[in-house]
Amino acid sequence: MTTALLSIRQGRVTLRKTMVWCAALIVALLLTVLIAALIGSEKLPTNASACSILSVGMNPCGLTRDQLDILFQIRLPRILLAAAVGGSLATAGASYQALLRNPLAEPYLLGVSNGAAVGTMLALVFFGTFEWSRPFMAFVGSLLATFAVYRLGRGRVGATPERLILAGVIVTTLLSSVIVFVTTLMDATRIRSFTFWLLGDLSGANRRLLPLTISVAVIGTVILTLNARSLNLLMLGERDAFDLGVEVSRVRITVFLVASLLVGSSVASSGSVGYVGLVVPHLARLSLGSDNRISIPSAAILGALFVIIADTVARTIIAPRELPVGAITALIGAPLFIYLLKRD
Amino acid sequence: MTTCLLLSSLSCSTRQSQSESSAGAGLRQIVDDAGRHISIPAKVGRVVSLAPNLTEILFAVGAGNTLVGDTTYCDYPAEAKGIEKVGDTLHPSLERIIALSPQLVLVSTASQLEVFTEQLKAHNIEVFVTDPKDLEGVFRSVTQIGDIVGKTSEAKSLVDKLRERAANVESAVRPLPRVRLFYQLSAEPLYTAGHDSFVTDLINRAGGESVTASVPGAWPKYSAESALAAKPDAIILPTGGSMGEGNSMVAEALRNSPAAQRGRVYKINDDHLVRPGPRAVDGLEEMAKALHPDAFQQ
Numbered sequence: 033m034t035t036a037l038l039s040i041r042q043g044r045v046t047l048r049k050t051m052v053w054c055a056a057l058i059v060a061l062l063l064t065v066l067i068a069a070l071i072g073s074e075k076l077p078t079n080a081s082a083c084s085i086l087s088v089g090m091n092p093c094g095l096t097r098d099q100l101d102i103l104f105q106i107r108l109p110r111i112l113l114a115a116a117v118g119g120s121l122a123t124a125g126a127s128y129q130a131l132l133r134n135p136l137a138e139p140y141l142l143g144v145s146n147g148a149a150v151g152t153m154l155a156l157v158f159f160g161t162f163e164w165s166r167p168f169m170a171f172v173g174s175l176l177a178t179f180a181v182y183r184l185g186r187g188r189v190g191a192t193p194e195r196l197i198l199a200g201v202i203v204t205t206l207l208s209s210v211i212v213f214v215t216t217l218m219d220a221t222r223i224r225s226f227t228f229w230l231l232g233d234l235s236g237a238n239r240r241l242l243p244l245t246i247s248v249a250v251i252g253t254v255i256l257t258l259n260a261r262s263l264n265l266l267m268l269g270e271r272d273a274f275d276l277g278v279e280v281s282r283v284r285i286t287v288f289l290v291a292s293l294l295v296g297s298s299v300a301s302s303g304s305v306g307y308v309g310l311v312v313p314h315l316a317r318l319s320l321g322s323d324n325r326i327s328i329p330s331a332a333i334l335g336a337l338f339v340i341i342a343d344t345v346a347r348t349i350i351a352p353r354e355l356p357v358g359a360i361t362a363l364i365g366a367p368l369f370i371y372l373l374k375r376d
Numbered sequence: 377m378t379t380c381l382l383l384s385s386l387s388c389s390t391r392q393s394q395s396e397s398s399a400g401a402g403l404r405q406i407v408d409d410a411g412r413h414i415s416i417p418a419k420v421g422r423v424v425s426l427a428p429n430l431t432e433i434l435f436a437v438g439a440g441n442t443l444v445g446d447t448t449y450c451d452y453p454a455e456a457k458g459i460e461k462v463g464d465t466l467h468p469s470l471e472r473i474i475a476l477s478p479q480l481v482l483v484s485t486a487s488q489l490e491v492f493t494e495q496l497k498a499h500n501i502e503v504f505v506t507d508p509k510d511l512e513g514v515f516r517s518v519t520q521i522g523d524i525v526g527k528t529s530e531a532k533s534l535v536d537k538l539r540e541r542a543a544n545v546e547s548a549v550r551p552l553p554r555v556r557l558f559y560q561l562s563a564e565p566l567y568t569a570g571h572d573s574f575v576t577d578l579i580n581r582a583g584g585e586s587v588t589a590s591v592p593g594a595w596p597k598y599s600a601e602s603a604l605a606a607k608p609d610a611i612i613l614p615t616g617g618s619m620g621e622g623n624s625m626v627a628e629a630l631r632n633s634p635a636a637q638r639g640r641v642y643k644i645n646d647d648h649l650v651r652p653g654p655r656a657v658d659g660l661e662e663m664a665k666a667l668h669p670d671a672f673q674q
Contacts, residue, residue, distance in 0.1 A: 073599040097632075102601040106629055228565050228597065235600060236564045239628070352602035353591060354565075 050326050057333040061115070064337050068111050068344045073351030074102055109242055114234050114343040114357070115336035116242075116249040117302050118312075120294035122335025123253045125309025126316065126328045130263040131287045132185075136197055138310040139174070139295045143203030145306070147177025148292075148299035149230065150207050153214045155300075167244060171296030177203055178288050232305035232358025234343050241301050248297040252290050253332040259283055260324035267322075305358045307365025308335050314372050338364075406520070409507040416502055419526035420479045427465050427484035428618075429653035430506065431456045433518050434482075436534055436654040439525040445476045451618055452647065452655075468492075474499050480524065482506065484652075508652045510577035511542060511660070518654065538657045542581060545664045548671040549583030555667045557584045558608035558635070561595060561650075563627035566603060570596040574652050582664035583671075584610070600629035608633055610640040610667060617647035642666035 070081055076099050083093035089104050121139055128137035128144075139145045151173025152166050159165040184199035215226055229236075256263075262283045265273040274280050298305070316331040342360040349355065402418040424445040425431040431450040434443050440455055445462040460476065463469045465484070470492050473481060481496060481503045493503045504524065506517045515535045522531020559575060561567040569575040570591040579586045587606040588598060611630060615623040624643060626636050635641055644666065648659030665672045 073602045074605040098605060098607065101632060102604055106601045106604065233565055235566065235597070347599060352588075352599040353593070353596040354599055 047325075050329065053320060053326055054329050054333065057330055057337075061333050061337055061340075064340050065108075065111055065115065068114075068340050069103065069107050071344055071348055072102070072107055073348060076102065109239060110234055110343065110347075111340055112246060113242055113301060114339045116245045117234065117298040117305060118308055118335035118337070118339025119249045119253060119332040120245070120298040120335075121305060121308040122312035122316075122331040122338070123249075123256055123328060124291040124294040125335075126313035126324070126331040127256045127259075127263065127287050127291050128309070129313055130260075130267055130324050130328075131284060132182075132196060133267055133269075134196055135314070136310070137200075138307075139291075140304060140306040140309060141197065141204070142181050142200040143177045143207055144174045144181070144292065144295050145299055145304040146204050146207035146211065147180075148174040148296045149304055150210050150214065151296065152300045153211065153226070157214060157217055163241065167241065167248075167297050167300040170300035171293050174295040174299070175289070175292040177207065178292050182288070228356055229303040231356035232303045232361065233356045234302050234339075235347070235354060236301075245297050245301045248293055249332070252294040253329060255290050256287065257325065257329045259286055260328050263287070263324040263328075267324075303356075303358065305339065305361055307361045307369070308339060311365040311369050311372070312338050314369070318372065318375075406504075406524070408505040408520075409513070409517075410505040412505065414502045414504060416480055416504075416524060420524050422476070422478040422480075423525065424462060424473050424476060424478040424481045425450065426462070426468055426481060427651075428452065428456075428647075429651035430482040430484060430517075430521065431459075432651065432653035432655060433521050434525065437518065437522040437525070437527040437531045439522070439527050439530075442525050444478055445473060449618065470495060474501070477501075480504055482521065506652075508574050509572055510574050511581065511656065512577075513574060514652045514654075514656050515539065517652065534654065538654060541657050542660055545660055546581050549664050549668050552583055552668050552671060554583055554585040555610050555640075556587055556606075556608050557610040557612055557667070558587050558603060558606060558630065558633070559612045559614075560623065560627060560630070561614065562623055563625055566598045566600055566627050566629070567595055568598045568603075570594055574656070575649055578649070578656060578660050578663065579612070582660055583668050584612075584663065600627065603627065604629045604633065608635045609638075610642065611635040612649075612663065612666075613641060613643045614646035614649040615643050617645040619646045619650075 066082065066085060069085055070076070070078055077095070080093040080095050081099070081103055084091060084095055084100065084103065087093070092100055095103070125138045128139070128142065129135055148170040151169035151171070155165040155169035181196065181199045181203050184202065185196035187195055211230070218226065262273070262278045265276050265278045266280065266283065270280050312335040313327065313331045316327045316334055320326050320330055339357065339361065342364060343357045346355045346357040346360045403415045404418055405413055405415050407413055421442055422444050423434065423442045425434060425443060426447055428447070428449045428451065431443065431446045432452055434440055435453050435456060443459050446456055446459045447468065448461050448464045450456040450459065462472045462476070473496065478501055481501055483503060483505055485505070485507055496503055506520070508514045508517055515538065518535050519531050522528055522534070557579065559569045559579065561569060568588045568591070569586060570588055570593040572594040576586050576589050587608050588596070591598070608630070611626055611633070613623055613626070615621060623646070626641055630636055642663070644659060644662050648655045648662060
C-alpha cells in the first residue's frame, strides 16, 4: 500500500515506462509461444517447424501434411488458448486485488471461477447443443458469484479483507456442492469429462470459441488498464478516491463486469485453472511495483506466459498421456506463493 | 498397492477370528481379484451387485434370484431394472445395502473398497472384488461368481460357450493382417483404452492392433497430436448403449486420419465394450466383423 502511495505521489510512472515493459514482455511471450510450439508428445523437426511458424503457416518448410496439422491445428490453438486463459485470469486477479484492496482476492478463492463453472455446466445440461450458451452462462455465473461475495463481504464497518475471504470461502463451498449436485444430473460419460475439466483442461481448444476467448482477454485487459489510474486512487480507500474525483461506483461496476467476463470466458473454454489470478499479479507487483497502470497489463502477459509453460508441462511430462493444466498451475503456484509470502 | 496389502492382511486377521467363532457353520474361503481372502457360506443366497457387468454375470449363470440389490446403472437383462436400487456404482448407499442384509457384496474395482469394507464387515457382509484385465479375467469372474452362488456347472457351460465363440472369432481373423486402430472412449477430452484395459485384449483377439496398447493405465487421457500422428486405419467408437449417443463423433484431431477418410469408423454398442461381463464376447464379435467383414461372410 505504501509503495502505491509513493508511486502515485511521485507520479514518475509514465505511459512510456508501461510501454517499454509491455513491449519487453510481449517479446518474451512471443518467444515462449514459439518454443512451446516446438515441444510436444510428438517430435517434429525443430528447424522446419520454427521456419513454418515464423512464416505464419504460409510456408510448409518441408513439413508433411500431418506435421503441419499437429503444429497449426492442435498445438498452436492450444497455446493461444493457454495464453488467453492465463491473461484473463491474471488480469481479473490483479483488478480484484486493486478494487477490493485485498492481496488474496482471486477468481478461484472468491468463488468466481466456481460461479462460472456452475454456469457452464448448466449450459451443457440444458442447452448442450448450443455452444455459445456456455461462455454466456459462465459470465452470468461469475457475475452473480462476484456480487454475492461482494455483498457478503461488506459488514457495517465496510469490507475487511478477512470478511471478504470468508465470504469467498462460503460462496466457493456452496457452489462446489451445486457442482456435485449438477454432476448427478449427467450421464456417466459426461462425468468423466467433467472431473477433468473442473481441474482446468486446455485440450478441448475449441476452434469456434477460441477467437471469442482471445478477444475477451485482449479487450478486457485494455479496459481494465484504462481504469488503472482510478484503481490506483481506490487503493487509498473509497472515500479518499471519491474526494480525488474517482467515480467509485462506476469503476466498481466496470471492474466487476469486465473481470467476470474474463473469468467466465476462460472457465467456459478450459475449466477452473487455479492460482493464476493469485500468483501472477503478486509476481508482477513485486517485480514492477504496485502501480496498476503497469501491474495490470504486465500481469496479463505474465499470466499468459505462466499458463503456456504450465500447459506445456501438462501435455508433455507423461506423454502421450496428459495431465489437467490446473494440477500443474497449483503445483507451481502454491510453492511460489509460499515463497512470496515468506519474502515479504 | 499398499492399501490392497493392508486390506488383505486386515481381512485375514478378521477372517481368522470369524472362522474360529463360527467354525462348523459351513464357511469357506475364497480369494478375490484384489488378492483378499474372504470367507463366505457354502452357498450364497443373498447378493448385492455394485456394477452392471456383475449383475449381468449373475443373471447369465441363472442366479438372478439371489440378487437383492443392484445399481441404477444395472439395466440388463430387463429383470435387473426391477431389483431394488442401492444407488449408482460410485455412490452406493451403505444404509440400504445393510438393510437388504446380503451375505456378499460384489464390486468391480478395488477403488470402492476402502470406503465400506470395514463397515460392511461389522454387519457380517463380505465384499468380493473383481478386476478383470483381459477376457480370461472376465471368464474367471464368471466362474468365481457362479461358484459363489452355487451355479458352478451353469457357469462352466456359459464360460465354455463364450470361450468357443471367442475362439471362432480368433481363428477367423488369425490369417488376416491386423488393423491398426484407435479406440476413442470419449472425444473431448480425448480418452482411450490403455495397457491395463480388457478392451485392449478384446481388440487383439478381434484382429486389431490398438495404437495405444502400450500406454500405461486402463483409461488414459491421450494427447491429441499423438492420436493424429498414429494415423490409425480404423476408429472404434463405443456408443449408442446406456451411455447414449454422446460419443458418436470422431475427435477433431482424427478427422483427417486414414480411418476417417476411408470411412472405417465403427460404432459399437458401448455396453458390449465397457462392461467386462458375458456380453464382452458380443463386443468381440461385433468388433471383429467390423474390422474384417470378409472373414465372416458365410
